[in-house]
Amino acid sequence: MIAFVIRRLLQGVVVMLVVGFIAFSLFNFVGDPVALMLPPEATQADRQAMRESLGLDRPFMVQFATFVGHAVQGNFGISLRLGRPVSALLAERLPATLELAIVAAALALLVGIPMGVYTGLKRNAWFSRFLLTASLIGVSLPTFLIGIFLILIFAVWLGWLPSFGRGDTVMVGPWSTGLLTASGLKALILPSITLGLFQLTLIMRLVRAEMLEVLRTDYIKFARARGLTNRAIHFGHALRNTLVPVITITGLQLGAIIAFAIITETVFQWPGMGLLFIQAVQFADIPVMAAYLCLIGFIFVVINLAVDLLYYFVDPRLRIDRAQAGGH
Amino acid sequence: MLLRRLAALSLLACLPALALGAGPRVLRYASQDDPQTLDPHAANLLSSSRVTANLYEALVWRDKDWKIIPWLATSWSRPDARTWRFRLREGVKFHDGAELTADDVVFSAQRALAPLSQMRVALQGVEKAVKVDRLTVDLKMAEPNPALLAHLTQFRIMNKAWAEKHGATRPQDFKAGEDAYAARHADGTGAFMLKERSPDVRTVLVRHRDWWGTKAGVDEGNLDEVVMLPIKSNATRLAALLSGEADLVIDPPTQDVARLRASPGLKVTEGGELRVQYIAFDTFRSDLLYGKAGGRNPFQDERVRRAVAHAIDAEAIRVKVMRGLSRPVGSLLVPGVQGYAADADKRLPYDREKAKRLLAEAGYPNGFEVTLDAGNIQPAADIAQAVAAMLSQVGIRTRTNIMPQPTYFPKIEKYDTSFYVLSWGAGVTADSLYTLQALLHTPGKDGEGDFNMGRWSDARMDAILDRLKREADTAKRDALAREAQLRMAEALPIVTIHQPLIPWAMRKNVSAQVTPVNTVYFYRVRMQ
Numbered sequence: 128m129i130a131f132v133i134r135r136l137l138q139g140v141v142v143m144l145v146v147g148f149i150a151f152s153l154f155n156f157v158g159d160p161v162a163l164m165l166p167p168e169a170t171q172a173d174r175q176a177m178r179e180s181l182g183l184d185r186p187f188m189v190q191f192a193t194f195v196g197h198a199v200q201g202n203f204g205i206s207l208r209l210g211r212p213v214s215a216l217l218a219e220r221l222p223a224t225l226e227l228a229i230v231a232a233a234l235a236l237l238v239g240i241p242m243g244v245y246t247g248l249k250r251n252a253w254f255s256r257f258l259l260t261a262s263l264i265g266v267s268l269p270t271f272l273i274g275i276f277l278i279l280i281f282a283v284w285l286g287w288l289p290s291f292g293r294g295d296t297v298m299v300g301p302w303s304t305g306l307l308t309a310s311g312l313k314a315l316i317l318p319s320i321t322l323g324l325f326q327l328t329l330i331m332r333l334v335r336a337e338m339l340e341v342l343r344t345d346y347i348k349f350a351r352a353r354g355l356t357n358r359a360i361h362f363g364h365a366l367r368n369t370l371v372p373v374i375t376i377t378g379l380q381l382g383a384i385i386a387f388a389i390i391t392e393t394v395f396q397w398p399g400m401g402l403l404f405i406q407a408v409q410f411a412d413i414p415v416m417a418a419y420l421c422l423i424g425f426i427f428v429v430i431n432l433a434v435d436l437l438y439y440f441v442d443p444r445l446r447i448d449r450a451q452a453g454g455h
Numbered sequence: 456m457l458l459r460r461l462a463a464l465s466l467l468a469c470l471p472a473l474a475l476g477a478g479p480r481v482l483r484y485a486s487q488d489d490p491q492t493l494d495p496h497a498a499n500l501l502s503s504s505r506v507t508a509n510l511y512e513a514l515v516w517r518d519k520d521w522k523i524i525p526w527l528a529t530s531w532s533r534p535d536a537r538t539w540r541f542r543l544r545e546g547v548k549f550h551d552g553a554e555l556t557a558d559d560v561v562f563s564a565q566r567a568l569a570p571l572s573q574m575r576v577a578l579q580g581v582e583k584a585v586k587v588d589r590l591t592v593d594l595k596m597a598e599p600n601p602a603l604l605a606h607l608t609q610f611r612i613m614n615k616a617w618a619e620k621h622g623a624t625r626p627q628d629f630k631a632g633e634d635a636y637a638a639r640h641a642d643g644t645g646a647f648m649l650k651e652r653s654p655d656v657r658t659v660l661v662r663h664r665d666w667w668g669t670k671a672g673v674d675e676g677n678l679d680e681v682v683m684l685p686i687k688s689n690a691t692r693l694a695a696l697l698s699g700e701a702d703l704v705i706d707p708p709t710q711d712v713a714r715l716r717a718s719p720g721l722k723v724t725e726g727g728e729l730r731v732q733y734i735a736f737d738t739f740r741s742d743l744l745y746g747k748a749g750g751r752n753p754f755q756d757e758r759v760r761r762a763v764a765h766a767i768d769a770e771a772i773r774v775k776v777m778r779g780l781s782r783p784v785g786s787l788l789v790p791g792v793q794g795y796a797a798d799a800d801k802r803l804p805y806d807r808e809k810a811k812r813l814l815a816e817a818g819y820p821n822g823f824e825v826t827l828d829a830g831n832i833q834p835a836a837d838i839a840q841a842v843a844a845m846l847s848q849v850g851i852r853t854r855t856n857i858m859p860q861p862t863y864f865p866k867i868e869k870y871d872t873s874f875y876v877l878s879w880g881a882g883v884t885a886d887s888l889y890t891l892q893a894l895l896h897t898p899g900k901d902g903e904g905d906f907n908m909g910r911w912s913d914a915r916m917d918a919i920l921d922r923l924k925r926e927a928d929t930a931k932r933d934a935l936a937r938e939a940q941l942r943m944a945e946a947l948p949i950v951t952i953h954q955p956l957i958p959w960a961m962r963k964n965v966s967a968q969v970t971p972v973n974t975v976y977f978y979r980v981r982m983q
Contacts (some may be wrong), residue, residue: 170905173573174868208491208636209492210491211489211638250904275690278690278694279694282694282695282700283694286698289700290691290700291691291694291695291700292656293656293685393687393688394688394690396655396691402655403655405687406655410861431598
C-alpha cells in the first residue's frame with residue numbers, strides 16, 4: 128500500500144518534470160517578455176540591458192536547469208509582469224480558483240444527480256425530454272458564450288448579480304474567502320454556473336444512463352418482487368450502484384474544472400490562477416506560466432492518485448487481488 | 456414666523472448634511488490593464504503611469520491644453536548654461552503628512568537616474584540634482600536638453616524619509632527577487648492616496664485631504680474615492696458599464712462605441728491621442744527580404760513609396776476600420792506636440808491611377824509581391840489587412856503577416872522586415888525631437904533612429920535633426936521641426952495613416968475630458 132503510493136508519487140514527479148520541460152520549450156516561441164516590459168518607445172540598449180538582467184540571454188538548458196533547481200525548493204522565481212515571487216502569487220490566487228471549482232463541482236453533483244435520477248426514472252415525461260434537450264446546450268455551447276449570456280441576462284438586463292469580480296472577501300488565516308460575505312456569494316453564482324454547467328450535464332447524462340442500466344438488472348426486479356417501496360429501490364439500491372462511476376468521473380473532472388477555470392475566470396475577471404495564467408501568456412511571463420503548468424500537473428497527479436486509492440477502498444476485489452499477489 | 460425661519464434655517468443647515476448623506480462620491484473606473492507596479496521609477500508603461508500620475512507629482516505639469524505649467528515648482532531659471540534652478544512650492548504635503556523639501560527632489564532624481572530605473576528618460580540630459588536651500592534645487596546638465604521641461608512632467612517625486620524607512624531607495628529590481636515595497640505602496644504628493652492595492656482585482660485611491668492643489672485652486676474635481684477595476688474581457692467590461700457596476704470605461708472596443716452612445720444613461724467623449732499609426736519600408740537592403748520583385752528592392756525607389764501613399768485610402772480606413780474614431784494625418788507630429796506645423800500635415804491624395812503610373816515609371820508595370828508585418832493588437836492588425844487590400848488593387852500584391860506582439864517587436868527590432876505597420880506615441884514628452892529623432896534619423900549609437908526599422912538614411916534629414924537637437928530657442932526649433940516634416944513628406948520613408956481618437960464611455964453623471972495620453976487625472980473628474 129505505502130509502496131504503491133510512493134511509486135505513484137515518483138511517477139508524478141516524472142510527469143511534472145516532463146510537463147515543466149515541454150512548457151519551458153514552448154516558451155521559446157511565445158516571444159520576448161522584454162518587448163512588453165518596456166514601452167514600445169524604449170531604446171535597444173535598454174532592451175538588451177533588461178534581457179541580461181533577467182537572465183534571458185542564457186542558453187535554454189541553463190535556464191531550465193536553474194528553474195528546476197529552484198522549483199524543487201519551492202521557489203518559482205519572480206513574475207516578470209508583477210515583479211513578485213511566483214509562489215506568493217499562486218498562493219494568493221489558489222483560494223479563488225479552488226472555491227470556484229469546488230462550488231462548481233458541488234453544483235454539478237447536487238443538481239446533476241437528482242436530474243439524472245429523474246430523467247432515468249421518468250423517461251417519457253415531458254420534463255425529462257426538456258432537461259435532456261436543455262442539457263445539449265450545456266454540452267455544446269462554449270463556456271465563454273454561456274458566461275456572456277448569463278452576464279447579459281442577470282447583470283445587464285435584470286441587474287440581480289454582479290457581472291465580474293469576486294465581491295468582498297474575508298481573510299481566514301492565509302485563505303481569502305468569498306463564501307462568508309453576501310456580495311462574495313452573489314459574485315460566485317454566475318461563474319460557478321458557467322464553469323459547472325458542462326459537468327452538470329455530463330453527470331446528469333451519466334447518472335441517467337447508469338440508472339437505466341441498473342434498473343434492468345435482476346436484483347432490482349428481485350427487490351420489486353420483495354415488495355419494497357419505490358423510494359427504497361430507487362435510492363437505496365439503484366442510485367447507490369450508479370455512484371461508483373460517478374465518483375470516478377467527478378474526481379477526474381475536478382482536475383479539469385480547475386484547469387479549465389481559465390476561460391471562466393477571464394470572462395468574469397475572477398482573480399484566480401487561470402486569470403493569472405492568461406495574463407502571463409499575453410505577457411510572456413515565463414516563470415508564472417511554468418509554475419502554473421507544473422501546479423496543474425501536480426493537481427492532476429494528486430487527483431489521479433486519490434481516485435486510484437478510492438477504487439482500492441470501494442472495490443473489495445482489488446484489495447484481495449493485491450493481498451494474494453503479495454509480492455511486495 | 457420665527458419658528459418658520461428657524462425651520463428654514465435648519466433645513467438649510469441640513470442641506471450639506473443631506474449631500475453628505477448621499478455618501479462619498481466614488482468613481483468606479485474600468486480598463487483592461489492592471490498596473491504592473493506602483494513604483495514611479497521602475498516601469499515606463501502606460502498601465503502603471505495611469506495610477507502613479509494620480510499618486511505622485513512632478514515639478515512641472517500640463518494643463519488641459521497640454522501646455523506646460525508650474526506644479527511642485529513655482530518658478531525656474533537658468534543661472535548658467537549647465538544649470539536649471541527650480542523653486543519649490545511652499546507647504547506641499549506628502550500623503551503621510553511630511554512636507555516636500557529639496558531633499559526629496561534630490562533623492563527622487565537619484566532614484567530615477569539609478570541603473571534599475573526605466574524612467575531615466577524623464578531626466579534626459581540631467582547629470583544630478585543638487586540642493587541649494589530648503590526649497591531650491593538645481594538640476595546639473597551633462598548635455599543640453601532643449602525639451603527638459605517636457606521630460607520633467609514625467610519625473611515623479613517620492614518622499615525620501617518614507618522610502619528610506621521602508622528600504623525602497625532603489626527602483627524595483629526584477630532580478631533581485633525581493634518583493635519591492637514601493638511596487639505596492641505609495642507616498643507622493645498627488646491629489647489621491649493609495650488605500651488598497653490588489654493586483655488584478657482592484658486598486659483603490661482616496662482623496663488626499665491635504666493636497667496643496669485645493670488651496671492653489673487647481674483642483675477641478677470632486678471625487679472622494681476612485682476604485683480602479685481591471686476587467687480584461689471586452690464584453691464583461693462593457694457589461695459592467697451597462698449594468699451600473701462601473702462609471703467610466705477608458706477603452707471600450709471601437710465597434711461598440713456607436714451602441715454605447717445610443718444607450719440611455721451613458722455618454723461617450725472623445726479626443727485625439729498623441730499617437731500616429733503608420734507604415735514604413737525597408738529602404739536599406741538592395742533586395743526585398745520578404746517578397747518578389749525581380750531581385751530588386753522597389754522600396755528604395757521614392758516613386759514606389761509615393762505610389763503606396765497614393766494607393767492608401769485613409770478616409771476609408773477611418774470609416775470602416777476605425778468607425779470614425781481617427782483623423783487621417785500627413786505628419787508624424789500631431790496637434791499638441793511641440794513643433795507641429797499645420798502646413799506640413801498634408802497627405803498625398805488617394806489616387807489609384809496615379810499610383811499605377813508611378814509604379815510603371817519606377818519599372819514595375821506589373822507590380823510586385825511583398826509581405827506586410829504587423830502585431831496582433833488592434834487596430835494595427837485590421838489596418839494591415841485594409842492596407843494590403845488597397846495595395847493589391849494597384850498591383851502591389853501584399854500578404855499580411857500578423858503575429859503576437861511579443862514576437863513582433865523582437866523581429867522588427869532586428870530589422871527582420873520589408874514592410875511593417877507600427878504606431879508611435881509622442882505623449883511622454885510631446886516634443887518634436889523625441890519623435891523625429893527616433894523615427895527618421897539614421898540609426899546610430901546614442902538612440903538616434905532607434906525606431907527607424909527600415910534604416911532609411913538621409914543626409915539632409917540627419918543635418919536638420921542634429922541642429923534641432925542643439926537648438927534651444929523654441930521658435931527656431933519649431934522651424935527646424937517643420938523643415939524635417941516637409942522633408943519626410945517629400946521622401947516618404949514612412950507613410951502616415953491616422954491619429955487615433957480615444958473614446959471614453961461613462962455614465963451621464965460623470966464628466967471627464969479625454970487626455971492626449973489616454974490617462975484619467977482624477978483631480979479633474981467630477982461626478983454629480
